Amino acid sequence: MDTATTDPKDKKDMEAEARHAGEAPDVEPLEASPVNSAKVRQPLYAARKKVFPKRASGQFRQFKWLVMAITLGIYYLTPWLRWDRGPFAPDQAILIDLAHRRFYFFFIEIWPQEFFFVAGMLVMAGIGLFLVTSAVGRAWCGYTCPQTVWVDLFLVVERAVEGDRNARMRLENAPWSFDKISKRVIKHAIWLLIAVATGGAWIFYFADAPTLLMEFVTGKAAPVAYMTVAVLTATTYVFGGLMREQVCTYMCPWPRIQAAMLDEHSLTVTYNAWRGEPRSKHAKKMAARGEKVGDCVDCNACVAVCPMGIDIRDGLQLECITCALCIDACDNIMDKLGKERGLISYTTLATYSHNMALATENGVHPADPRRVYGPDGKLVPEVRHFRWKILARPRTLVYLAAWSAIGVALLVALGSRDRLEVNVLHDRNPQYVKLSDGSIRNGYSVKLLNMIPEPRTILLKIEGIPGALLDIPELEQLAGGYSYAVPVDPDKLRNLKVFVTVPKDYALKGDSTFRFIAEDKQSNERDVYSAKFFTPEQ
Amino acid sequence: MSEKHIDEVSGVETTGHEWDGIRELNNPLPRWWLWTFYFTIIWAIGYTIVYPAWPGLTTNTKGLFNWSSRGAVATEMAAADAAKASLVEKIANTDLPGILADNEMRTFATAAGASTFKVYCSQCHGSGAQGGPGYPNLNDDDWLWGGDIDAIHTTIAHGIRYEQDDDTRVSEMPAFGEILEPEQIKQVAAYVASLSGTPSDEAAAKAGATVFAENCAACHGEDGRGMKEVGAPNLADSLWLYGSSEDAIAAQIRNPKHGVMPAWNARLGDTKVKELAVYVHSLGGGS
Numbered sequence: 001m002d003t004a005t006t007d008p009k010d011k012k013d014m015e016a017e018a019r020h021a022g023e024a025p026d027v028e029p030l031e032a033s034p035v036n037s038a039k040v041r042q043p044l045y046a047a048r049k050k051v052f053p054k055r056a057s058g059q060f061r062q063f064k065w066l067v068m069a070i071t072l073g074i075y076y077l078t079p080w081l082r083w084d085r086g087p088f089a090p091d092q093a094i095l096i097d098l099a100h101r102r103f104y105f106f107f108i109e110i111w112p113q114e115f116f117f118v119a120g121m122l123v124m125a126g127i128g129l130f131l132v133t134s135a136v137g138r139a140w141c142g143y144t145c146p147q148t149v150w151v152d153l154f155l156v157v158e159r160a161v162e163g164d165r166n167a168r169m170r171l172e173n174a175p176w177s178f179d180k181i182s183k184r185v186i187k188h189a190i191w192l193l194i195a196v197a198t199g200g201a202w203i204f205y206f207a208d209a210p211t212l213l214m215e216f217v218t219g220k221a222a223p224v225a226y227m228t229v230a231v232l233t234a235t236t237y238v239f240g241g242l243m244r245e246q247v248c249t250y251m252c253p254w255p256r257i258q259a260a261m262l263d264e265h266s267l268t269v270t271y272n273a274w275r276g277e278p279r280s281k282h283a284k285k286m287a288a289r290g291e292k293v294g295d296c297v298d299c300n301a302c303v304a305v306c307p308m309g310i311d312i313r314d315g316l317q318l319e320c321i322t323c324a325l326c327i328d329a330c331d332n333i334m335d336k337l338g339k340e341r342g343l344i345s346y347t348t349l350a351t352y353s354h355n356m357a358l359a360t361e362n363g364v365h366p367a368d369p370r371r372v373y374g375p376d377g378k379l380v381p382e383v384r385h386f387r388w389k390i391l392a393r394p395r396t397l398v399y400l401a402a403w404s405a406i407g408v409a410l411l412v413a414l415g416s417r418d419r420l421e422v423n424v425l426h427d428r429n430p431q432y433v434k435l436s437d438g439s440i441r442n443g444y445s446v447k448l449l450n451m452i453p454e455p456r457t458i459l460l461k462i463e464g465i466p467g468a469l470l471d472i473p474e475l476e477q478l479a480g481g482y483s484y485a486v487p488v489d490p491d492k493l494r495n496l497k498v499f500v501t502v503p504k505d506y507a508l509k510g511d512s513t514f515r516f517i518a519e520d521k522q523s524n525e526r527d528v529y530s531a532k533f534f535t536p537e538q
Numbered sequence: 539m540s541e542k543h544i545d546e547v548s549g550v551e552t553t554g555h556e557w558d559g560i561r562e563l564n565n566p567l568p569r570w571w572l573w574t575f576y577f578t579i580i581w582a583i584g585y586t587i588v589y590p591a592w593p594g595l596t597t598n599t600k601g602l603f604n605w606s607s608r609g610a611v612a613t614e615m616a617a618a619d620a621a622k623a624s625l626v627e628k629i630a631n632t633d634l635p636g637i638l639a640d641n642e643m644r645t646f647a648t649a650a651g652a653s654t655f656k657v658y659c660s661q662c663h664g665s666g667a668q669g670g671p672g673y674p675n676l677n678d679d680d681w682l683w684g685g686d687i688d689a690i691h692t693t694i695a696h697g698i699r700y701e702q703d704d705d706t707r708v709s710e711m712p713a714f715g716e717i718l719e720p721e722q723i724k725q726v727a728a729y730v731a732s733l734s735g736t737p738s739d740e741a742a743a744k745a746g747a748t749v750f751a752e753n754c755a756a757c758h759g760e761d762g763r764g765m766k767e768v769g770a771p772n773l774a775d776s777l778w779l780y781g782s783s784e785d786a787i788a789a790q791i792r793n794p795k796h797g798v799m800p801a802w803n804a805r806l807g808d809t810k811v812k813e814l815a816v817y818v819h820s821l822g823g824g825s
Binding site: 045046047048243246250427428429430432434435436437438441443473474497 | 679
């Protein structure tokens with residue numbers, strides 16, 4: 001409260017002054033200072049400063065176009081792929097049939113109890129992300145993340161309608177005119193169309209795509225389909241068109257997690273300050289005069305293309321998604337200047353530090369690019385460059401091993417899984433029933449699972465208790481044996497009420513274990529379930 | 539708070555709080571975040587208007603949507619009833635053998651009957667219909683009044699010795715304590731025990747055979763196998779409602795207990811009774 005305290009002497013002076021001015025002498029000034037005046041008040045929010053990324057060209061931009069084409073292609077076209085499974089199953093190659101609780105993936109059909117395959121795939125995706133991050137840094141963020149791909153797509157539209165960076169900035173600052181309004185309307189309309197198509201493609205994964213499309217456009221689809229499309233349209237439009245880099249910076253947890261995943265051997269997009277500094281707009285003149293000057297001509301090309309609105313020359317930043325567009329931009333400038341490419345490049349911190357040590361003579365002097373350039377104007381051989389070898393280091397190999405192990409385990413599980421299953425649940429109440437002739441009967445719920453899309457007749461019998469009789473009231477017993485032929489619908493489960501009776505002559509002492517055996521004679525499939533038979537306490 | 543503390547590295551003002559030398563930067567929020575925050579406030583206000591929210595002295599505001607959890611349950615129940623209405627109607631219009639022959643109807647009726655059984659029948663017969671002393675086990679193959687689907691249906695519909703129902707099943711075994719000598723009762727109890735096992739006294743059992751033929755065979759049959767038409771139990775099997783010891787048998791001869799079961803047709807309606815019959819029939823597979 002220092003500023004609010006008034007010295008007693010000042011106070012007296014003020015009173016004297018007040019008297020002199022003929023004001024009321026008995027007004028005691030309060031000791032107060034505004035804590036929330038406009039001068040000290042913090043704004044409640046920081047308004048977003050719009051980013052106007054310039055179009056880049058170069059090898060990484062080419063690669064990003066390719067990745068965008070592939071990922072968008074997969075997303076939009078996959079539901080329309082067909083895969084013949086016969087008359088009893090849908091012919092959509094990839095279908096998540098929530099209503100019937102089946103997941104179809106080409107030749108694989110997954111029942112709910114086999115969901116661990118999907119869980120295993122998700123674990124693989126997670127570890128795969130670790131693997132990719134430790135090997136090539138935030139490649140996911142820069143190339144394949146849907147946010148990145150869709151923002152890129154929306155930027156294509158923006159550029160086509162409003163022009164490149166400078167034109168867009170002019171338009172932004174221009175007063176509202178017919179031209180500005182029409183450009184904005186066209187841009188947002190195309191964005192919304194893309195958003196609807198994005199939300200629309202999503203629902204086709206959950207139902208037969210051609211049927212659903214017809215139902216959707218004729219207004220006959222389920223309300224949940226329209227709601228899903230509406231929600232995904234809104235998120236696509238808002239995230240891809242309006243929020244863009246804010247999603248990565250503020251909302252996504254992945255950049256934070258990655259801070260813990262990167263090490264000095266991870267690839268990051270790096271401004272090579274050891275050859276760039278000191279930067280100067282007058283590099284040529286200075287070099288001619290023999291002054292110390294770096295390769296960076298401070299042209300801001302790297303800043304102009306950055307979709308995140310950052311300056312890569314500030315070093316590794318949380319906001320950087322390593323899309324490498326600044327590398328393309330800088331390489332073009334280096335080509336024009338006749339200098340070696342790679343002032344901005346994919347580099348590891350270890351390589352960077354080595355080269356920096358070279359430029360600073362192990363930190364003794366400030367960086368001087370002249371130390372890394374030979375007399376021929378080329379980088380000296382001591383300068384390290386990226387080598388693919390660094391990808392194979394213990395950390396990445398451990399991730400790769402874990403990732404592959406899960407993959408192999410899933411494949412083995414997939415290859416050896418049953419398509420015919422029998423599950424048995426013993427009646428809990430009563431556990432056994434004594435019949436009038438003294439024999440003991442146990443009841444069971446038997447579930448026969450026919451997990452292929454074809455009708456089957458499954459043979460059910462028991463084994464392991466002498467004299468025991470199998471009885472299924474709802475079916476006719478097969479002649480000449482104790483087995484039943486149970487017809488089961490394609491891709492369905494059949495629940496049977498089953499009795500097992502042990503006649504008095506074969507009376508058991510205590511509980512015993514026996515086996516239910518389900519067989520398909522045609523495919524030679526067989527599943528066995530071990531069950532218990534309970535008897536009264538003697 | 540009049541003293542501003544500016545973080546040296548970032549140049550940003552801190553909140554003024556300090557934990558072990560660590561201060562928190564007082565960065566402003568992004569605008570979209572702030573808008574989201576305001577939106578949640580507006581949403582909350584709207585929510586309390588359309589949904590029940592504000593407590594009053596005796597009740598609470600009902601909300602514009604007039605929503606209540608009880609009402610939601612009622613809607614769900616009505617939807618569930620509507621969903622099964624066609625099957626329930628089919629069952630109402632089909633006779634019992636027809637229901638058993640149809641897989642869909644039988645499955646539905648069994649499940650519905652099981653649910654009804656838990657509410658109305660399990661108090662005496664047990665939750666698994668396993669019965670107990672004096673209350674028949676419905677899982678076995680011993681049926682006092684017959685175990686085929688129609689007999690079971692009649693028993694449930696009209697009850698046993700249930701005076702309010704005119705068609706109820708009636709049988710009264712006389713109290714032989716007033717008719718027979720104590721010695722004769724002992725003998726006939728030994729004989730009855732011998733039908734399904736070994737009596738305590740062979741000679742008494744032999745003598746009891748005569749007493750049985752004169753007094754009991756009319757209802758229980760000459761071989762003691764009972765008569766379902768009059769609800770006379772089979773005495774030659776190994777299942778006993780009131781106990782298998784000779785003392786228990788003698789007690790039942792002297793002064794028999796007569797179980798009473800209510801008639802359910804009037805209370806549950808014919809469809810539910812049909813479902814119950816199908817369920818009970820499924821327990822032991824009938825007779």
